[in-house]
Amino acid sequence: MTSVLYDAPGPRAKRRNVLFSVVFFVLLALLLWWVWRTMDDKGQLEWALWKPFTTSEAWTTYLLPGLADTLKAAALSMVIALPLGAVLGIARMSDHRWVRIPAGAVVEFFRAIPVLLLMLFANEFYVRSTGIPSDERPLYAVVTGLVLYNASVLAEIVRAGILSLPKGQSEAAMAIGLRKSQTMSSILLPQAVTAMLPAIVSQLVVIVKDTALGGVMLGFTELLNTRSTLAANYANVIPSFIVVAVIFIILNFILTSFASWLEGRLRRSKRSTGAVLGADKVDDVNAAEVGGTFGTGAGGSI
Numbered sequence: 001m002t003s004v005l006y007d008a009p010g011p012r013a014k015r016r017n018v019l020f021s022v023v024f025f026v027l028l029a030l031l032l033w034w035v036w037r038t039m040d041d042k043g044q045l046e047w048a049l050w051k052p053f054t055t056s057e058a059w060t061t062y063l064l065p066g067l068a069d070t071l072k073a074a075a076l077s078m079v080i081a082l083p084l085g086a087v088l089g090i091a092r093m094s095d096h097r098w099v100r101i102p103a104g105a106v107v108e109f110f111r112a113i114p115v116l117l118l119m120l121f122a123n124e125f126y127v128r129s130t131g132i133p134s135d136e137r138p139l140y141a142v143v144t145g146l147v148l149y150n151a152s153v154l155a156e157i158v159r160a161g162i163l164s165l166p167k168g169q170s171e172a173a174m175a176i177g178l179r180k181s182q183t184m185s186s187i188l189l190p191q192a193v194t195a196m197l198p199a200i201v202s203q204l205v206v207i208v209k210d211t212a213l214g215g216v217m218l219g220f221t222e223l224l225n226t227r228s229t230l231a232a233n234y235a236n237v238i239p240s241f242i243v244v245a246v247i248f249i250i251l252n253f254i255l256t257s258f259a260s261w262l263e264g265r266l267r268r269s270k271r272s273t274g275a276v277l278g279a280d281k282v283d284d285v286n287a288a289e290v291g292g293t294f295g296t297g298a299g300g301s302i
Contacts, residue, residue, distance in 0.1 A: 044239065049235070053243055062226045063223065063243070065221065069139070070211045085158060089155035089159040092107060103155075106152070113149070118148050120141075141214065142211060146211070157203065158192070160199075170188070205255060209248065
């Protein structure tokens, strides 16, 4: 049995794949064992280093406030970047050059600049040109940098998702007299959302992780920044890194799981109900059709 992209593996290929899988898992187990032995030799697995995470002080004083700021910056960036990216992506496909060219210039410009540099520029702008308080300025700078960069990336995702649809969709809409704006809002975008969702979710995960850049360079009190304060107080650098890594993994897993559920729901909503009529219902429908035909004929002869 063959596929469009590759041939189905034969017996030799299956044995080779099993062998590679076994070798990979053995090497992975050896790597994990080496990491565990190294940490144990350095005293990083001692209970005294992990004990602070069993008390409420480490969480309420350091980790939870940092997590709250991380979620706040990520949520604000998502809420602003998603519609802005959609607008820029649609604008890049406009028939009007005065719309298409500026939108393309904005997308290419901000997509080419590292997000950390955008944060630093935004911070300097807020310092020199606004009256934003110094304790709130890092949040503004982080959100600004994330929005400018990720909106540009999301614009390309939206454009690619719309262009991936068959041209017959647009041609059919034009044939029934729909304007381009009606075609975009009623036909193309609803179909493209499902195809774009995995890429959009990947970019949202990037937004959550990139909030840590503000803590490194701007002093933004996000999760990774508060971890350093916690590690300085409890002298548990490696355990604190591991705990924060697990928190980020859980956050992104929740985000991707919700996106998978949403994608499945969108796909199911586009399918027909598949309801099956019983024999009595079919007879009623046929009788109605026959009666309608005879009635039309009688009316026509009159």
